[in-house]
Amino acid sequence: MPAMRPLALSLALAVALVSPALAGVKIGVVTSASGPIALVGIPQKNTVPLLPKTAGGETIEYISLDDASDPTATVTAFKKLVLEDKVDAIIGPSGSPNALGVIGFAAENGVPMLAPVGSASAVLPMDAKKKWVFKTTQNDGLVADLLVSHMVKTGVKTVGFIGTSDAYGDTWAKVLKDAAKAKGIAVVAEERFTRQDTSLMAQGLKITSKSPDAVLIGAPGSSSVLPETTLVDVGYHGKIYQTHGAALQEFLKLGGRKVEGTILAGSGMLVLDEIPDWNPAKKIAVDYIAAYQKLYGVKPATFGANVLDAGLLLEQAIPDALKQGKPGTPEFRAGLRDALEATKELVGAQGVYNMTPEDHSGFDVRGLELLTVSGGQFHLLK
Amino acid sequence: MNGQIALMLGQDGMTSGAIYALLALSIILVFSVTRILLVPQGEFVTFSALTMAAMQSGRPVRLGVLVFGLALVALAMDIVAERQRHRRWTVPRTSLALAAHGLFVVGLGLSVPFDHLGLLVQIGFALLTVVPLGPLIYRVFFQPIASAPSLVLLMVAIAVHVALIGGGLLIFGPEGARTEPFSDSVVQLGPAIIASQTLWVIGVSAALTVALWLFFETSLWGKALRAAAFNRLGAELVGISPVFAGRTSMTLAALIGAVSGIVVAPITTIYYDSGFLISLKGFVGAIIGAMSSYPVAALGALMVGQAESFSTFWASSYKEIIVFTLLLPVLLWRSLRQPSVGDDE
Numbered sequence: 001m002p003a004m005r006p007l008a009l010s011l012a013l014a015v016a017l018v019s020p021a022l023a024g025v026k027i028g029v030v031t032s033a034s035g036p037i038a039l040v041g042i043p044q045k046n047t048v049p050l051l052p053k054t055a056g057g058e059t060i061e062y063i064s065l066d067d068a069s070d071p072t073a074t075v076t077a078f079k080k081l082v083l084e085d086k087v088d089a090i091i092g093p094s095g096s097p098n099a100l101g102v103i104g105f106a107a108e109n110g111v112p113m114l115a116p117v118g119s120a121s122a123v124l125p126m127d128a129k130k131k132w133v134f135k136t137t138q139n140d141g142l143v144a145d146l147l148v149s150h151m152v153k154t155g156v157k158t159v160g161f162i163g164t165s166d167a168y169g170d171t172w173a174k175v176l177k178d179a180a181k182a183k184g185i186a187v188v189a190e191e192r193f194t195r196q197d198t199s200l201m202a203q204g205l206k207i208t209s210k211s212p213d214a215v216l217i218g219a220p221g222s223s224s225v226l227p228e229t230t231l232v233d234v235g236y237h238g239k240i241y242q243t244h245g246a247a248l249q250e251f252l253k254l255g256g257r258k259v260e261g262t263i264l265a266g267s268g269m270l271v272l273d274e275i276p277d278w279n280p281a282k283k284i285a286v287d288y289i290a291a292y293q294k295l296y297g298v299k300p301a302t303f304g305a306n307v308l309d310a311g312l313l314l315e316q317a318i319p320d321a322l323k324q325g326k327p328g329t330p331e332f333r334a335g336l337r338d339a340l341e342a343t344k345e346l347v348g349a350q351g352v353y354n355m356t357p358e359d360h361s362g363f364d365v366r367g368l369e370l371l372t373v374s375g376g377q378f379h380l381l382k
Numbered sequence: 383m384n385g386q387i388a389l390m391l392g393q394d395g396m397t398s399g400a401i402y403a404l405l406a407l408s409i410i411l412v413f414s415v416t417r418i419l420l421v422p423q424g425e426f427v428t429f430s431a432l433t434m435a436a437m438q439s440g441r442p443v444r445l446g447v448l449v450f451g452l453a454l455v456a457l458a459m460d461i462v463a464e465r466q467r468h469r470r471w472t473v474p475r476t477s478l479a480l481a482a483h484g485l486f487v488v489g490l491g492l493s494v495p496f497d498h499l500g501l502l503v504q505i506g507f508a509l510l511t512v513v514p515l516g517p518l519i520y521r522v523f524f525q526p527i528a529s530a531p532s533l534v535l536l537m538v539a540i541a542v543h544v545a546l547i548g549g550g551l552l553i554f555g556p557e558g559a560r561t562e563p564f565s566d567s568v569v570q571l572g573p574a575i576i577a578s579q580t581l582w583v584i585g586v587s588a589a590l591t592v593a594l595w596l597f598f599e600t601s602l603w604g605k606a607l608r609a610a611a612f613n614r615l616g617a618e619l620v621g622i623s624p625v626f627a628g629r630t631s632m633t634l635a636a637l638i639g640a641v642s643g644i645v646v647a648p649i650t651t652i653y654y655d656s657g658f659l660i661s662l663k664g665f666v667g668a669i670i671g672a673m674s675s676y677p678v679a680a681l682g683a684l685m686v687g688q689a690e691s692f693s694t695f696w697a698s699s700y701k702e703i704i705v706f707t708l709l710l711p712v713l714l715w716r717s718l719r720q721p722s723v724g725d726d727e
Contacts, residue, residue: 034548036655038556165699192699196659198401198650201394202694202701205387222558226651233577234390250557253439254651 024059025318025327027051028081029307030092035069036195039221039250041094043292043304044116050291051311056319058327067093074098075105082109088327089114089336091310094303096122096167099133107132110330112337114313116306118220118245119171123360134340135361136309136348138244138368140175142361143265146368147216147241148179150263150381156213156239160189162203162227163218172218172243188212195223204230214238220245225254232258239263244368248301252376262373263381267302267350270378271371280347281367284312288349302350309348316346391691397580397649398663399687400587401427401642403680405664406671407594408635413673414611415631416624417532418524421543423664424657426639428550430512431647432654435559437504443491444553445511450484452518457481459522477521480514487511501564509640516636517629524632525625543658550654558651583645590641591680594634607631663690663705670712682712 029048032041048064063085067074074093081087082105089112093099096119103122106113107129115122120139123130151159161176163169173190180187189210191203207215208231215238217227224246231240240262242251247266251259268275269285276282288308292300317339324335343355343362351367370381405423412420433445460477464470487510496504523542527534563579570576598604609617610627618624643652666686671679686705693704 034551034556036653038551042556193694194659194702196653196656198646198652198656198660199394199398199691200694202391202691203698205390206695206698209387222651222653225558225560254558254560 024061025055026061026063026085026087027311027314028078028085028087028090028092029062029064030067030074030077030081030090030094030098031064031307032069032094032098033066035067037069037095037220039248039301040303041066041069043301044092044094044307046292046296047300047304047307047311049295050288050308052315055315056322058318058322060314060318063087067098069095069098071095071098071101074102078102078105082106082111086328087111088333089314091307091314092116096171100167103129103133110333110337112333112340114310114340116303116310118243119167120175120361121167121171126358126360130360131341131357132337133360134310134313134355136306136313136350137361138267138351138363139361140171140243141179142363142365142368143244144172144175144179146265146365146370147243147263148176148183148185150370151180151185151214151239151241152183154239156185158186158188158210158212158214160191160207160210160212160215161187161218162189162191162193162200162207162215164220164223165192165194168220168245169218172216176216176218193219193223193227195219197226200226200230201234203227204234204236207231208234208236212238214241216241216243217246218243221248222250222254225251225259228262229255229258244302247371247378249299250301252373252378255373256376259373260376264371264373265368266371266378267305267367268369269302269305269350271369271380274380275369279366281349281351284347285349305349309350309353312348313340313343313346313353316343387695391695392688393576393580395688395691396684397583397687398690399684400584401646401660402663402667402686403683404587404590404638404642405661406667406679406683407591407676408638409661409664409668410671410673410676410679411594411607411611412631412635413668415607416520416524416528416535416628418535419532419539419665420632420635421536421539421661422519422546422657423635423639424659424661425543425546425550426512426515426636426657427643427646427660428652428654428657429515429546429554430508430640430643431561431652432550432554432559433508433511434504434561434644434647435652436554437496437507438561439559440495440497442493443487443496443507443511446484446487446489446491448549448553449511449514449518450481450488452515452522453477453481453484456518456521459526480518483510483514487514501562505644508644509637512640512643513633513636516632516634520628520632525628528624528628547655547658554654556654558653558656559647560651561647563648577649579645579648583649586641586645590638594638603630663687666706666709669709672716 031044033045048062065077067077091114096117099115099117099122112132114134116136118137120141123133123135163172177187189207193200217224224242228240242262242264244266246264247270317336320339321332321335325331341355343353346353351363353362355362371378372381409420412418433443436443457477460474464472564582565578567578568575598608606622607627610622663686667683668679670682690705694701
């Protein structure tokens with residue numbers, strides 16, 4: 001409810017210089033480490049010290065800013081990074097609405113932007129502006145296809161949808177409809193809620209009264225729990241699907257017994273023990289989790305890995321870009337963009353990236369696993 | 383929609399309405415005694431819910447640090463004020479007691495593993511931690527400007543609210559939390575199945591309302607508060623200290639908020655910033671009661687709960703709009719009935 005929270009505007013930006021200023025490549029990082037999506041932003045901010053420190057013989061300096069989940073503050077942070085700090089690329093912001101608001105600015109100034117956001121609309125459909133944007137998460141469409149194919153396989157004919165009334169829920173309502181239509185599944189109910197709602201009984205009853213074979217919950221972070229526990233409480237007996245937004249330890253902790261049997265698609269990071277060793281992403285994910293745990297004492301949420309992958313993408317693009325110009329010049333930034341777009345078979349913590357001029361997310365199904373909840377843990381769906 | 387769905391929606395609206403009614407009562411209480419529109423009321427709800435959740439998951443209760451910090455500031459302010467008034471150094475007993483209490487909850491909160499103790503102990507400790515925030519917030523932020531115009535008080539209230547949300551993020555983290563229900567049993571009432579927690583919410587709200595009514599009607603303190611609300615200057619002339627009235631009303635508001643938080647925490651996910659939207663619905667109730675009538679406000683808040691529940695069923699995307707649009711006819715009717723309210727100063 002941004003209209004009702006004008007107070008967020010007054011939250012000051014927390015500015016933190018991560019490493020001392022040296023000549024070299026400057027990368028801005030904008031995360032939502034406070035405000036409504038702090039759950040996403042905090043692991044992302046915490047990942048900054050784990051990003052590569054040098055590439056192609058140049059040191060990399062990270063300048064990390066917090067936008068307090070507020071799209072207006074994101075614009076301010078981007079302006080500061082581009083105009084004052086003259087950064088060569090920006091990692092962030094954390095939220096889809098925040099990202100959509102700054103794409104134009106990044107493109108105008110020719111600064112490559114690596115957005116760790118869920119919504120595919122940041123890079124699709126590709127145009128002159130979005131060609132400056134790269135996305136380090138699995139496209140929603142990819143996740144939806146995987147979920148819907150599982151529905152088809154298990155004989156689901158009708159599906160209900162409940163999502164947050166923000167960009168995340170909107171995007172998911174759309175991709176679900178597209179994917180379901182392609183596979184001949186009917187979407188019979190569509191309900192919305194906000195994260196701070198204290199009761200979702202009404203939405204739960206409405207969906208249950210349409211008795212769909214399955215329900216997909218499109219909500220990020222811990223807001224994905226209440227719709228599911230409510231559905232269980234009002235006596236819904238069908239299958240419940242969640243998006244990769246629910247792929248969090250918090251989801252298990254808050255949901256408890258009531259989320260047993262949930263089916264969701266997420267990165268293999270959650271079930272590393274069950275991922276075969278030949279999967280190239282496994283080693284990077286294991287190392288990342290260990291380093292993060294050493295620094296903060298807790299395991300990172302998968303959102304953190306999105307920022308790590310952005311850093312890895314930049315690390316391999318910088319040597320190529322250095323051939324085009326010195327850091328801090330428009331030539332270098334353009335070279336960086338071209339090199340990012342040419343990324344081939346780069347292994348990140350969540351999968352393998354293959355960028356093309358049309359696809360700036362670059363994931364294929366190797367970065368995604370179908371998971372289920374049993375015994376209070378995520379497991380690979382067999 | 384059939385009868386059973388309507389019944390469940392009504393019960394759901396009743397549960398939220400009961401909480402909104404409690405918050406509406408405490409908002410009116412604080413406003414009529416001190417002219418402060420208590421924007422941070424919702425934070426008492428979230429802080430006690432999150433404190434309960436922290437205890438149940440075996441994490442240390444860090445809210446005590448905020449209590450202790452505020453208590454130290456209040457103590458310093460009191461000592462300075464005494465010094466200026468009487469030209470000697472004295473330590474006022476109330477603020478010393480609050481500081482000692484702050485130290486007590488910090489020590490206990492950080493050391494005792496509350497997850498092994500019973501629910502009653504947890505509830506008791508949550509109240510001990512959250513309720514002192516009421517008088518402390520009054521002492522530190524509002525008492526020095528008690529006679530300022532109400533617009534200034536409102537601005538300070540908003541500032542306190544924003545600061546508390548920030549503090550809440552720091553203390554409790556960004557994740558939502560839920561607590562264990564008091565009991566898992568369900569009650570079969572005709573065709574509807576009611577979770578016992580729902581009955582707890584409604585029962586506790588009703589009990590608190592009755593207790594408040596008794597407090598105001600029969601006890602000397604309650605009568606003093608009513609006098610202060612009725613005529614501030616007159617009350618002061620007969621010896622009712624405005625500081626006492628302000629502190630007591632804020633304590634009551636914190637107590638009501640904390641109890642609400644404890645009873646709703648098992649039925650919903652509470653985040654560090656959930657309080658605002660909950661107390662906003664309480665405000666709607668309070669405004670329906672014209673910021674002065676307790677029964678009308680309680681009724682209004684119950685109506686808000688019902689309107690919310692049913693409008694969510696019909697059009698979930700627009701439910702907040704529908705609920706807040708309810709205010710328009712009420713305000714119109716109010717202003718038609720009382721054409722010249724004038725300034726509230």
